[in-house]
Amino acid sequence: MNKPPLAGVSVLDLSTTVEGAYTGKLLASYGADVLMLESLTGSPVRSRPPFINNTQESTLFRFLGAGKRSIALDLEGNNAKAVFQALAMQADILIDTRQPRELRTLPLSYDALREIHPQLVMISLTPFGLSGPYADYRATALQLAAAGGWLTHSGEPDQPPLMPNSETLEEFFPGTMGAIAALVGLRRVRNGVEASLIEIAGIEVLQFATRYYETSYISTGNEFGRSGNSLNGSPTYRVFDAEDGHIVATASTSTQIDMLMTLTETDHLGLGTREERYEGSDALIAGLGKWFRNRTRKESFHAAQSWRIPFASVSRISEVATLEQPVERQSFDFLETVSGDSQSVPGPPVRLRAGASTLLPVPQIGEHTREVLSELKLTEHLVETLTKAVEQ
Amino acid sequence: MTSHSQGYGSASIQHLPLSGVRLLDLTTFWAGPIAAQLFADLGAEVIKIEALQKLDPWRAMFAQSTQRESPGPETYETSATFIAVHRNKLELTLNLKNEGGAQAFRDLVGISDVVLENYSPRVMAQFGLDYPKLREINEAIVVTTLSGFGHSGPWRDYVSFASVAESLAGITDLLGYDGDSPLIDGSMPSDPAGGFAAVIGTLLALEQVRETGQGQHVDVSQFEGTIPLLADAFMDWALLGHERTRGTNHSSWQAPHGVYRAAGHDRWISISAGTEEEWHGLQAAIGRPELGQDPRFSTLDARLKHIEELDIELDVWTRDRDPDEATSILQRHGVPAMPVLSPRLLLEDKHYATRGHFKTIDRAHATDWPQALAPLLIDNKRLPLRLPAPLLGEHNDYVLRELLGYDDARIEALTADGTIGRDPAWRDGEHD
Numbered sequence: 121m122n123k124p125p126l127a128g129v130s131v132l133d134l135s136t137t138v139e140g141a142y143t144g145k146l147l148a149s150y151g152a153d154v155l156m157l158e159s160l161t162g163s164p165v166r167s168r169p170p171f172i173n174n175t176q177e178s179t180l181f182r183f184l185g186a187g188k189r190s191i192a193l194d195l196e197g198n199n200a201k202a203v204f205q206a207l208a209m210q211a212d213i214l215i216d217t218r219q220p221r222e223l224r225t226l227p228l229s230y231d232a233l234r235e236i237h238p239q240l241v242m243i244s245l246t247p248f249g250l251s252g253p254y255a256d257y258r259a260t261a262l263q264l265a266a267a268g269g270w271l272t273h274s275g276e277p278d279q280p281p282l283m284p285n286s287e288t289l290e291e292f293f294p295g296t297m298g299a300i301a302a303l304v305g306l307r308r309v310r311n312g313v314e315a316s317l318i319e320i321a322g323i324e325v326l327q328f329a330t331r332y333y334e335t336s337y338i339s340t341g342n343e344f345g346r347s348g349n350s351l352n353g354s355p356t357y358r359v360f361d362a363e364d365g366h367i368v369a370t371a372s373t374s375t376q377i378d379m380l381m382t383l384t385e386t387d388h389l390g391l392g393t394r395e396e397r398y399e400g401s402d403a404l405i406a407g408l409g410k411w412f413r414n415r416t417r418k419e420s421f422h423a424a425q426s427w428r429i430p431f432a433s434v435s436r437i438s439e440v441a442t443l444e445q446p447v448e449r450q451s452f453d454f455l456e457t458v459s460g461d462s463q464s465v466p467g468p469p470v471r472l473r474a475g476a477s478t479l480l481p482v483p484q485i486g487e488h489t490r491e492v493l494s495e496l497k498l499t500e501h502l503v504e505t506l507t508k509a510v511e512q
Numbered sequence: 513m514t515s516h517s518q519g520y521g522s523a524s525i526q527h528l529p530l531s532g533v534r535l536l537d538l539t540t541f542w543a544g545p546i547a548a549q550l551f552a553d554l555g556a557e558v559i560k561i562e563a564l565q566k567l568d569p570w571r572a573m574f575a576q577s578t579q580r581e582s583p584g585p586e587t588y589e590t591s592a593t594f595i596a597v598h599r600n601k602l603e604l605t606l607n608l609k610n611e612g613g614a615q616a617f618r619d620l621v622g623i624s625d626v627v628l629e630n631y632s633p634r635v636m637a638q639f640g641l642d643y644p645k646l647r648e649i650n651e652a653i654v655v656t657t658l659s660g661f662g663h664s665g666p667w668r669d670y671v672s673f674a675s676v677a678e679s680l681a682g683i684t685d686l687l688g689y690d691g692d693s694p695l696i697d698g699s700m701p702s703d704p705a706g707g708f709a710a711v712i713g714t715l716l717a718l719e720q721v722r723e724t725g726q727g728q729h730v731d732v733s734q735f736e737g738t739i740p741l742l743a744d745a746f747m748d749w750a751l752l753g754h755e756r757t758r759g760t761n762h763s764s765w766q767a768p769h770g771v772y773r774a775a776g777h778d779r780w781i782s783i784s785a786g787t788e789e790e791w792h793g794l795q796a797a798i799g800r801p802e803l804g805q806d807p808r809f810s811t812l813d814a815r816l817k818h819i820e821e822l823d824i825e826l827d828v829w830t831r832d833r834d835p836d837e838a839t840s841i842l843q844r845h846g847v848p849a850m851p852v853l854s855p856r857l858l859l860e861d862k863h864y865a866t867r868g869h870f871k872t873i874d875r876a877h878a879t880d881w882p883q884a885l886a887p888l889l890i891d892n893k894r895l896p897l898r899l900p901a902p903l904l905g906e907h908n909d910y911v912l913r914e915l916l917g918y919d920d921a922r923i924e925a926l927t928a929d930g931t932i933g934r935d936p937a938w939r940d941g942e943h944d
Binding site for chain 2: 173252258271284292297308348357366428429431443467
């Protein structure tokens with residue numbers, strides 16, 4: 121059990137988007153050998169702002185590129201097809217993020233790849249899929265959230281719909297589905313089934329993941345608009361001020377609500393039934409608010425949780441890695457910065473073995489071109505020509 | 513792998529990637545069932561197990577003609593959200609608190625590949641059915657637990673709903689209007705985040721079973737499954753010391769980046785321009801080439817600084833325009849834009865329709881309800897909607913007789929003490 125689960129699996133990562141790069145990143149985290157095939161100017165993922173001070177190095181790419189290798193090629197050059205074919209032949213999984221309008225830049229089509237390498241699992245990861253009226257539309261995380269059905273549920277009802285200030289929150293869902301597809305595709309090939317192109321549309325992943333509202337709409341006709349600072353107006357499932365920030369109470373069942381009212385000494389309000397709480401919700405919100413306002417987030421969080429009330433403090437980004445649970449479980453990985461200090465960076469979504477690791481370095485553009493080309497069965501002359509192109 | 517290659521309705525699943533995998537699904541609510549659903553959609557034989565004495569509380573969610581907190585006698589088969597996340601699964605009722613129920617479960621573990629559960633960490637141990645015990649029955653069994661915070665650490669027994677994981681992981685602090693308090697993320701992304709982490713962990717563990725013949729306990733924490741989703745914010749903090757917080761829809765590196773009012777009741781359009789090319793496209797699309805010359809907007813830094821003034825310029829263009837029409841004009845000019853889709857708009861959307869993302873299947877209480885298919889097309893084919901969401905205990909016979917070979921006497925005994933059955937065992941007064 122000492123080998124990582126994907127040891128020996130070879131991935132050719134053609135991603136030019138964060139979604140695809142995250143698929144490769146996940147596979148690399150679990151031991152796959154992930155080779156980025158980049159243009160001579162580097163993958164656009166490297167250009168994702170913001171940048172590390174005074175450099176052109178993307179903060180996010182420092183995460184997404186970690187532990188991958190890089191080969192850089194002029195994909196439209198004379199030898200592109202031969203090299204691409206050789207690279208594809210030694211891969212188990214290929215990740216591609218081209219939308220239909222960009223597919224002509226792939227040196228060999230998916231069909232041609234299937235012909236020459238029937239065991240290759242090809243993952244196509246695009247915002248809208250390879251077909252349909254929006255297939256060639258452009259999208260950032262914001263458009264995924266808009267068309268995937270997420271935006272409509274966040275924000276205040278009389279103000280614009282909102283997305284949280286993190287693009288990866290949306291982009292990593294399709295990226296995660298890409299990794300699931302890769303694992304499933306590998307299994308299928310190992311079961312002796314040939315060749316598959318697994319197509320993933322980002323908006324469909326978001327919709328599938330959170331379709332509570334579309335499903336409730338079909339049966340109730342209620343669209344449940346933006347939730348604001350509560351769940352459907354619930355007095356006990358909402359954000360409150362705390363002495364040092366905010367907390368979120370999510371008491372939902374009768375038992376949880378009774379416990380919450382006892383804890384916060386709001387039980388004297390006499391709001392014992394659901395109907396009474398609905399009628400008296402302003403008084404209940406005021407009573408709860410007063411109790412939470414005079415306590416720190418931490419005090420209220422542990423007090424409520426010790427009563428088995430689902431409850432949270434609202435963490436600021438700088439605080440999450442310092443919370444006792446992620447520290448104890450080593451949920452975060454580490455990064456040595458240039459100045460020599462250690463910073464916390466997100467670990468994988470699930471660890472098969474306990475223990476944090478150090479984030480591996482990211483490769484320079486084409487850092488492994490010579491090494492990779494010499495592994496392929498190409499003529500020495502071709503290797504020289506291609507390597508020179510990178511060095512220029 | 514265990515030797516079973518046939519499953520319920522096996523002819524229709526042979527070509528699917530996870531055919532031959534059997535998964536026992538003890539999960540409730542959304543995060544766990546959506547993980548099991550991906551296995552079912554991909555061809556695994558997924559057996560959902562519920563006790564008649566304690567049905568999945570999700571059955572009450574949006575159940576018909578009721579606002580109950582827990583499922584009542586006439587409504588437990590009518591929840592659209594329950595039905596949505598249980599298609600392609602089989603259903604067995606089993607009370608694990610009874611020795612007969614626990615034994616049937618142990619017998620099933622002997623012929624299964626995966627157990628998936630989302631109880632609090634102590635529950636399966638109380639049943640005597642935690643990983644060490646199940647491993648004695650089947651050393652290849654993969655037991656995936658999906659809990660709020662994982663099976664170790666000071667918060668292991670803490671209770672988590674989606675908004676709890678989102679708040680602790682940092683999502684909530686990133687959501688809100690500039691200068692205002694944080695808001696609830698209504699799309700509740702940490703539920704599927706936990707579910708998908710469980711799928712990944714389980715598939716990886718199955719890979720290791722193939723190599724070594726040994727199963728393992730996969731300890732998934734919904735909180736930990738949510739943290740990596742904010743990688744951009746965490747990396748900015750780690751490498752720049754810049755802490756992201758909420759600020760309407762504004763981005764630190766794209767301008768414009770916002771949601772603008774469009775013509776129609778509560779209609780909105782999202783527009784973003786991160787590159788110079790997109791910014792030029794945007795000027796052309798809205799017929800305002802002079803904006804590029806305006807010193808407030810001529811560079812990205814200037815636009816970021818004057819973002820509110822830029823938003824006003826865009827709002828003038830969008831507010832009386834049909835959002836679909838505006839989207840197609842912007843997209844023709846290479847500008848990322850999409851209308852904000854409400855549930856109704858999404859279900860009516862032509863792109864989802866053309867791609868066949870929704871399908872219907874006959875099912876009591878749910879005829880004509882569109883079901884979203886898994887978002888994976890294999891060789892251009894959707895994963896099939898093979899079975900409607902099962903009725904309570906619908907496959908008791910298949911599981912107990914065909915899979916376990918139980919005889920009439922044994923099944924009668926299990927029925928007599930309420931271990932199995934087809935009708936919920938309501939406690940007196942519970943649903944008044």
